[in-house]
Amino acid sequence: MPVDATTAARAQQLRRELETHNHRYYVLDEPSIPDAEYDRLFRELQALEAEYPELLTSDSPTQRVGGEALEAFGQIQHRVPMLSLGNAFSEQDLWDFDRRIREALEQPQARLAYCCEPKLDGLAVNLRYEQGVLVSGATRGNGAVGEDISLNLRTIKNIPLRLHGQDWPEVLEVRGEVYMPKAGFEALNARQLEAGAKPFANPRNAAAGSLRQLDSRITATRPLAFCSYGIGEVVGDLPDTQTAVLQALKSWGLPISPEQRLVEGAEGCLAYYQDIAARRDQLPYEIDGVVFKLNALADQQTLGFRAREPRWAIAHKFPAQEAVTELLDVEFQVGRTGAITPVARLQPVAVGGVMVSNASLHNMDEVARLDIRIGDQVILRRAGDVIPQILGIVPEQRPAEARPVAIPEVCPVCGAQVERTRLTRHSKGSESQTEGAIYRCVGRLACQAQVQQAIIHFVSRKAMDIEGLGEKIVEQLVAQSLIRSPADLYALTYEQIIVLEGFAEVSTRNLLAAIEASKQPSLARFIYALGIPEVGEETARRLALALGSLARIRQALPEVLLWLPDVGLEVAGEIHHFFQDAHNQQVLERLAALGVQAQEEGVLHSDFSACATLAELLERLNIPGIARTGAQKLASHFKTLEALITADWLELAGVKGVNEKARRSLSEYFSHAERQKYALALEAQLRDFGMHWDSPKAQNTALPLAGQTWVLTGTLSSLTRPQAKARLEQLGAKVAGSVSAKTHCVVAGAEAGSKLDKAQDLGISVLDEAAFLAYLAQLETQ
Structure with a gap:
C-alpha cells in the first residue's frame, strides 16, 4: 500500500524530533523529555518504517543500531591529508613554538591568539557530510588513506546523521576524536x-x-562518543x-569540547x-595533553x-606516567646496520593503562649511565604516554644476586665478532679516535x-616501494640464500620465486x-633506500635536492657536506663512510649494472653554487689558533x-x-704534506661541484620556477x-600544502577538492595532469 502524505509527514516529524532529543541528550547534556517518552517516539518511527519501507532514510535515527557484519573494511582516500601534531614536552618547547610562529609571521612582538582544548585519548576520524547528510567516515590511517568505518x-x-540548522557548506569534512568516557569504560569492563x-x-x-x-x-x-576539533575538505564558506x-560546527549539531578556550600568547597557553x-x-574522559592552534585561519x-x-x-x-x-x-x-641494541625484558607491568614487558636500553653507554643490573627494580615511564623508557633503578632494592649487563x-x-664503533674527532690541528656508543656485528652479509x-628497509613503501615484497617473503629469500644484498632482488628469476611458499x-x-x-626511483627515494645510518627521508631529500646527482653524493667529503643545511659532522661522516665502504660500492655498481637508475638527477641546486668561501674552508680545517675572524683576514x-699554503713567514707577518x-x-x-693534500682536495671538490668561491654563481632565476x-x-x-613534488622542486618551485593569494599555480588531478575551488x-x-606533464617536459628539455 503506498504511503499517504500524512504518514510521510509524521515520519519526517518523528525523525526531526528524535534528532533534536539526541542532540540535547548526547551533546548538550540537557534532556528535555523522559527516557520513556523518547522510547515511545523511537518505536513509533520504527513501526512506520517497517510498514512503509519507502520512508526509511539513511539519516534516520533508527539506522544507528548497526547492520550486517562486513568481511573487511574498504579504504577512503582523504581529500585533505589527516596530519599528526608536533609535540611539546616542556614549557620551553611551547615558548619556542610561539616564537617560531611569530618570527615566521614577521610579528616578533605580537601576542597571538590561540585556540586551546584538551587532547582526547581516542581515535582520530574524518566525517564527510554532503548536502548536510553524513555520507562516509574513516580513520586517519596513514594520513592519506583511512579505513572506511562509516557503518560503525x-x-x-552524538554524531548527527544530518546536520542541524542551516547555511552549512555543500561539502563539509569534520575531523575529531572518537573516545570512550571513563564511566562507559568501567561499565564495559564490568560486562x-x-x-x-x-x-x-x-x-x-x-x-x-x-x-x-x-x-x-x-x-x-559500546559506549562511544565523538568530539570534533577541526575540518578537512570544505566546499562552501566557513568563518x-x-x-x-x-562554534559553527556546534550550531550544526556537532559536539565540541566544553573545555575549549581562546587565549593570548604563550603565557595564556601555559x-x-x-x-x-x-x-x-x-x-x-582520558586526555594525554592539550592542543594549541593558531586561531587565525589566514595565518594558519x-x-x-x-x-x-x-x-x-x-x-x-x-x-608520562611511571611504574616500578x-x-x-x-x-x-x-639491526640492519649491524648495531647491537640491548633490550630490557621486564616483569609485565601496567603503565598508563598499557601492559609493558619490553623496553629498549638504546646502547651500552645508557646501560652504564643507569648502572642497571639484571634483577634490579627499575623505574619505567611511557615517554609521551607511548614509548616505554627506563628512567633509572631503585638502588636500595638491588638484590645481592643482581648481575651486570655485558655486551656479547x-x-x-x-x-x-662484535666491535665497538670508533669516532674520529677533529680538533684544532689534531685528529683523535674515541669510542662510540654503538657496538656492531662485523658479520655484514x-x-x-x-x-x-x-x-626490508630497501623495499619499503617510502624507499623503493616494491609492492608485494613483504617481510615474510624477504625472510624466505634470505633464508634460502637467494638474496644477500638489495642488488640480488633484481637478479631473481621466475623459477626461484614460484617455488616459494x-x-x-x-x-x-x-x-x-x-x-x-x-628500477627508476627518484634520487631522494634511492638515497633513503640505501639505509645510510642517520640518513632519514628528510636528509635524503635534502641531499638529492642540493647536490643533484648520485655521483656528487658518493664523492662528497664530510667537510663539503657540512655546507648543506641540517647536516652535522656525525651525519656527514656516516654518509662519507657509507660510500667509501668497498662492499657498498660493489652493491651500487651491481644495482647500476642490473638497470637500477635514480631519476630526477640534475645540476647542483642554485642555493649552493659558489656558496663556499675561502674563510669557511680555513675554519673547517680546524687549524689551531685560527678562528672565524682570523680565517676571514x-x-x-x-x-x-695555494697562495696561503706557499706563503713564507714574511708574507704571513704582513697579515x-x-x-x-x-x-x-x-x-x-701546512708543513705536513698530507694536510696540504687534503686541503687542496677539499678545494678541488668544491670547484668540481660548482660550490667554489670562484665558481659562476647561478641565480635562483636560472631555474624556471x-x-x-x-x-x-x-x-x-x-x-x-x-x-x-620532487620534479617541481628540481625546477626551483616551492610546493605548498594550501592555496593562498601567493600561489602561482595549482595542479589538479582526479577528484580535486576545495583547493581547486579556492x-x-x-x-x-x-593545470590538469596532462597539461602539467607537458609543461614539465617542456621546462626539463630547455
Whole structure:
C-alpha cells in the first residue's frame, strides 16, 4: 500500500524530533523529555518504517543500531591529508613554538591568539557530510588513506546523521576524536568480566577496538562518543578563525569540547595547560595533553605544513606516567646496520593503562649511565604516554644476586665478532679516535639479521616501494640464500620465486613486475633506500635536492657536506663512510649494472653554487689558533688557498690582525704534506661541484620556477605526489600544502577538492595532469 502524505509527514516529524532529543541528550547534556517518552517516539518511527519501507532514510535515527557484519573494511582516500601534531614536552618547547610562529609571521612582538582544548585519548576520524547528510567516515590511517568505518560511526549517538540548522557548506569534512568516557569504560569492563571475557587495558584501546569491529551491531553496544576539533575538505564558506569554525560546527549539531578556550600568547597557553592538568583526573574522559592552534585561519594558511605536521599547531603532552618493575633479563637485537641494541625484558607491568614487558636500553653507554643490573627494580615511564623508557633503578632494592649487563663478544645471530664503533674527532690541528656508543656485528652479509633488515628497509613503501615484497617473503629469500644484498632482488628469476611458499604463477609474475617497475626511483627515494645510518627521508631529500646527482653524493667529503643545511659532522661522516665502504660500492655498481637508475638527477641546486668561501674552508680545517675572524683576514689577504699554503713567514707577518702564535700554528699545519693534500682536495671538490668561491654563481632565476609556489591536489595517475613534488622542486618551485593569494599555480588531478575551488575563486592558474606533464617536459628539455 503506498504511503499517504500524512504518514510521510509524521515520519519526517518523528525523525526531526528524535534528532533534536539526541542532540540535547548526547551533546548538550540537557534532556528535555523522559527516557520513556523518547522510547515511545523511537518505536513509533520504527513501526512506520517497517510498514512503509519507502520512508526509511539513511539519516534516520533508527539506522544507528548497526547492520550486517562486513568481511573487511574498504579504504577512503582523504581529500585533505589527516596530519599528526608536533609535540611539546616542556614549557620551553611551547615558548619556542610561539616564537617560531611569530618570527615566521614577521610579528616578533605580537601576542597571538590561540585556540586551546584538551587532547582526547581516542581515535582520530574524518566525517564527510554532503548536502548536510553524513555520507562516509574513516580513520586517519596513514594520513592519506583511512579505513572506511562509516557503518560503525553511524552508531555513535552524538554524531548527527544530518546536520542541524542551516547555511552549512555543500561539502563539509569534520575531523575529531572518537573516545570512550571513563564511566562507559568501567561499565564495559564490568560486562566483560561478567561474561568471562578479557577486560580492555584502557579507554583508548576499547574505543579503537570498538570502532574496528566488522559487525557494526557490536559497535552499537559500546559506549562511544565523538568530539570534533577541526575540518578537512570544505566546499562552501566557513568563518575565518578556529574558534568560530568550532562554534559553527556546534550550531550544526556537532559536539565540541566544553573545555575549549581562546587565549593570548604563550603565557595564556601555559596557564590553560596548568589549569587542565590540575583538573585532569576530574574530567569524565582520558586526555594525554592539550592542543594549541593558531586561531587565525589566514595565518594558519601562511605557515603551512612540515612533512608530517602543521606548523601552526602543537600538542603539549602531560608528563608520562611511571611504574616500578623488575628487570628479568637483557637481550640483544641486531639491526640492519649491524648495531647491537640491548633490550630490557621486564616483569609485565601496567603503565598508563598499557601492559609493558619490553623496553629498549638504546646502547651500552645508557646501560652504564643507569648502572642497571639484571634483577634490579627499575623505574619505567611511557615517554609521551607511548614509548616505554627506563628512567633509572631503585638502588636500595638491588638484590645481592643482581648481575651486570655485558655486551656479547659475538653476534647473537651469526656468531661473528662484535666491535665497538670508533669516532674520529677533529680538533684544532689534531685528529683523535674515541669510542662510540654503538657496538656492531662485523658479520655484514654473513649476518642474516643485517641482510634481512637492510632489504626490508630497501623495499619499503617510502624507499623503493616494491609492492608485494613483504617481510615474510624477504625472510624466505634470505633464508634460502637467494638474496644477500638489495642488488640480488633484481637478479631473481621466475623459477626461484614460484617455488616459494604462497606463490603461484600470477603472484610470481606480479612480484617480478613490481621489482622491474622499481628500477627508476627518484634520487631522494634511492638515497633513503640505501639505509645510510642517520640518513632519514628528510636528509635524503635534502641531499638529492642540493647536490643533484648520485655521483656528487658518493664523492662528497664530510667537510663539503657540512655546507648543506641540517647536516652535522656525525651525519656527514656516516654518509662519507657509507660510500667509501668497498662492499657498498660493489652493491651500487651491481644495482647500476642490473638497470637500477635514480631519476630526477640534475645540476647542483642554485642555493649552493659558489656558496663556499675561502674563510669557511680555513675554519673547517680546524687549524689551531685560527678562528672565524682570523680565517676571514687570511682569506682577504691571500685570496687563494695555494697562495696561503706557499706563503713564507714574511708574507704571513704582513697579515694585519693575525698574531704571531696563529702564524706559527698556520705554518706548522701546512708543513705536513698530507694536510696540504687534503686541503687542496677539499678545494678541488668544491670547484668540481660548482660550490667554489670562484665558481659562476647561478641565480635562483636560472631555474624556471624559482620564486614560484605550487600546490598539488587530487590524484595523479602517471606519477605519485612525492614524484611530482620532487620534479617541481628540481625546477626551483616551492610546493605548498594550501592555496593562498601567493600561489602561482595549482595542479589538479582526479577528484580535486576545495583547493581547486579556492584556486578558481582567487583566479590562480590551474593545470590538469596532462597539461602539467607537458609543461614539465617542456621546462626539463630547455
